[in-house]
Amino acid sequence: MAKTQLNVRVDEATAETARRQALQRGVSVNRYIEELVQRDAGEVGHTFVDAAADFMKQYEAVFADEFPEPLDPGRERGSRPRT
Secondary structure, X not given: OOOOOOXXXXXXXXXXXXXXXXXXXXXXXXXXXXXXXXXXXXXXXHHHHHHHHHHHHHOHXXXXXXXXXXXXXXXXXXXXXXX
C-alpha cells in the first residue's frame, strides 16, 4: 500500500507519550499512530453494527407485523408472485 505523509501538531506531553508507547511496543511512532487510527476506525464500525443489531432486536416485532411474509427479491411488495 502506498504511504502518504501526514503532519500533525500536538503538545509536547502528547508527543512524549506517543514516543514512549511506541517504544514499549517496539514500533515506530508512525506505526503506533497508524495502528491507533486503524483500531479507532474499526471500533466505529463495530459500534454501528452493534447499534443496528440492538435496533433490530427492539423492533423485531414491529417489522414482523409490517412484513409478515418474506419478500421474493425478484418482485416488488404487493405484486403477484411469478409462476
